[in-house]
Amino acid sequence: MTPRIPVTVLSGYLGSGKTTIVNRRLAEPGPLRLAVLVNDFGAVNVDARLIEAADSPVVELANGCVCCSIGDDLGAALDAVAALPQPPDHVLLEASGVADPARIAMTVGYWPGFRLDAIVVAADAETVRKRAQDKYVGTLVRQQLASADLIALTKTDLLYEHQADDLQAWLALVAPRARLVETQFGNIPNALLIGQASPSPTAPGHHGSHADIFVTATLHPETPVNLPRLRAALAALPETVHRVKGLVQDAESGETVLVQSVGARHEITPAPGLVPTGLVLIAPRPTASLDAAVESLSRACAEPAD
C-alpha cells in the first residue's frame, strides 16, 4: 500500500499565534509538498495573498452539521487531498480554536490513508495563563495544552526572564507530556513543526539554515535493533529532544520499521521493503543534551536481544 500521509494538527485558542505559524509556512515553503487545511472561525484569517501564491493546496473547511457527521467537511477534505494526482507529502491541519485537539487527532490520525504526526499547540506566552482562567474557555485552553506533544510558545520576547521561568513551571504542570518550542513571528523550522529536516544531515551535525534555533543529529545503528529496548530508550529521552524519526531494522523480524517520536508520543510501525536510514534526532539548543541523547539511543540500539 502507499504510505499513509502524516498529519500535523496545529491547535491553540484564538490569539495563540497559530495562524501566524500557518502564514509563515505558506510564505516560506520547504522542499516538501505540504497541504494546509484550515478550520478556524476566529476573526483573524490566513493571509489570502499567501494562499494564492502558495504552490501547495490550501483548503478552508466549512462548518458541517453541528450535531452529527453528516456534511462533515474534514473527512471530505482529507479524501480529496488523498485523491490528488500528486498527493502531498504532509498535511498541516489548523484546527478550529475551539476544537479539542485530541479528538481531531483521533479523526485525522486514523482517517484511511493518513496517520498522525503530532499535536502542536500554540500558546501566547503573554496571555495563556489568563486565558486558562477564563470563565468560558479556561477549561478548553487547559485541555488543549494537556493534549500537546509540542507547545509552540509565541511572543516569548515580551516576557522578562523570571516571567518566562514561571510560565515554564506552570506549563510543566498543565501539560506534563509536552515539549516546549519558543517561537517568534511564527517562525518554527519545518524540522520541529512537521518533523521534516531536509536534506538528510550527516551524523552528528548542525543543521544549516536554522542552526541558531535547533540542531539535528543522525545515528546509524550497525546491527538490527531490539525494539523493546529502543522503545524504553525513547521514553527516557531528555525533554530537550523534541523529535526522533527514521527507519531501522527490527532484530526480531528482520523487517524495516518506521520510528517516530514526538515529545512523549512514540510509535514504531512496520515499513517492510524500505531501506533502513538510521534515526534523526531534533532538538533545540544547546547541543550537549542532544549528544547525550544520541549516546543513549546508540547504546539501546547496539544491545543485543535477550
Added chain:
Amino acid sequence: MSEITVFTAKKIITMNAPMPEATAVAVRDGRIVEVGTLDTLKPWLDAHPHSIDNRFAGHVLMPGFIDPHLHPTLGATLLPCHFITAMEWVLPDRTCAHVTSHEAYLARLAEVVANEGAEEEIVVTWGFHRIWHGNVDREALNAISATKPIFVWQRSFHEIIANDAAIAWMGTAREDLERHPQIDLPSGRFFETGLAVAVQAMNKVLLAPQRYMKGLELVKRTVHLGGHTTIGELAYPLMNDQLEWQVLSMTMGAKDTPFRTKMVPRALQRGNFEGSPEEDVRRVAEYAKRSTEKMFFGNNIKLFTDGGFFAELMQMRGPGFIDGHHGEWLMAPEAFETYARAFWLAGKQIHVHCTGDMGLELALDVLQKLQDEKPRFNHRFTIEHFGVSNPEQVQRIKDLGAIVSANVYYVHELGEAYWQKSIGYERASQMARLGSLERAGVKFALHSDFTMAPAMPLNSAWVAVNRIAESGAVLCPEECISVEAAMRAITIDAAYILGMEDEVGSIRAGKKADFTVLEQDPFEVDPTALRDIPIWGTVFEGTPFPIAS
C-alpha cells in the same frame, strides 16, 4: 378580485385576544376579510359576491401552526432511511410500528432488506437502540444478508453497525479500518471518530441529489402532516448553498407546497477565506434577492454558542456533568461576540443556539454588552433550544428584552436519561423551564428542531403542558405551562419569533388565511390528550389541503 369564501366551523380559535372565538371566517385572495359569525360578517357578504363553505362545520379551526426552527435538509437525509424504532413513528408515507425486542428488530430488518430495500444500493436503517433491541452486531446482520450492504444507524446518530457486505462496499482498505481504535470490525461497530469514516462513505448515497429531493418531498409532507402552514429553516445552508437552494426551490418552493418557509442564514458559514464580520453581513444581505413567496429571507441571522444537546456537548456551569466530561463551543466566545456585534449594529434579529446554562450565560453576557454599547428596543434576540438554564437567567432574559424558542421535547426523551446518566435529577428535571418564562412574561415559542424532535406542534405542546417523560413520570410540574401559553407558542408567539406576527399566527382581518383544521378543541380535551387530537389538514392562503389518508 375573487369571490369571498366563508368557512364556517364548529369553533374558530383565533388566538387574537379581543375576539378569542368565532364560527365563521371570510377569505378572499388568500387573506382574511373578517372573522366572527355569519351575522357579524353580513355587511361584507351583502356587498360582495361570496360562497359559504360548510365542510368544517364539525371541526375546530386554529391559526395555521408555526414551527420557527427546523432543518429540512437534515430531515431529507433521514426520512428516506428505513425507520425501525422503539416508539411508533407516524410518517407521511408510512406508519412505523414500535419494535421493542431483539427478535422483532431482526425480523423487521430482514423484511426491509427483502422488500422495501431490495432495489437499493445500500440499506440504511435508523432507530436502533440497545435498550430495546439488544446486541445487534455484524454477525446478526450477516445472517440477514451476505450480499446487501446494511448500515444500522443508532437512534441518536452516535453509532453505526455494518455487515460484511457494507464494510466491503465502503471501499476502505481493511487495514485502515482494523487499526482504528473507534472501529470494531469483529462486531461491525463504528463509533465516535470512527463513525465519521462510515458516514463519509455513506454520504455519496445519503446526499445524492435524487435521494435528497425524494427526502425533501417527504419533509414537505411531514410538515403538512403536523398541521404547519409556516416554518423557519433555522440555519441555511446546512452544507452546500448551490445544491441546497436548487433542490429546496424545486420542492419546498413549488406551487403546490401548502406552507411557506422563512430562511434564516447562519453566520460564519466560511469555507471561502472570507472571514471578516463585515463581509459576513454583506454575504447574508445578498440572500434577500432570492426571496420568493414560498421561501424568503428576512432580518434574521443564526449564531451558535455551545454544542448539541442530544450529543451531551452543551457547556455546563458548575458542577457540570456527572462523568466529568466537558461540553464544547461551536464558536469561540470571542468570535461569537464579534459576529453578534456586527449583526446587532446592522439591526438584525439574532437567533442564538444555546443548550447548556453556560452557553446561555455567554449569550446573555454578550447581549448585555451590546445593549450597553448600542441600546435597541424590539431587537428580539432569541435564545434557541433553551436546554439547561437557571431561574436567575430567566430574569436576565426578561431584563435584556430577549425571547425564547424552546425544544421542550428534550424533557420527554432526555429528561430521565440525563437525570440518571448526565447531570442528575435537579437540573435534568428542570430542562426547558417554560413555566418560569410564562410567569415572567417572556415570549416564547415551541419548536421541533426536526429531526431532533417530531415535527408535531401538538406533541410539543403536550410535552410543555404535561412534562411527561419517557416512562410516564412527570418531571418538575412547576415548569409546566398553561394550554393557552402552549397554543400561543405554536401560533402567534411563534410568528413573533420569526418577525411575522403582522402576517400570520392569529385569525383576524388582513392576515394570511392560514388555518389548522382539528377534529377536537385543544382547550376542551384533557391536557394529557393534546397530542392525540386528529388533524384534518390545513388551509393555506385560503385553499384547503386535507391530509391524504
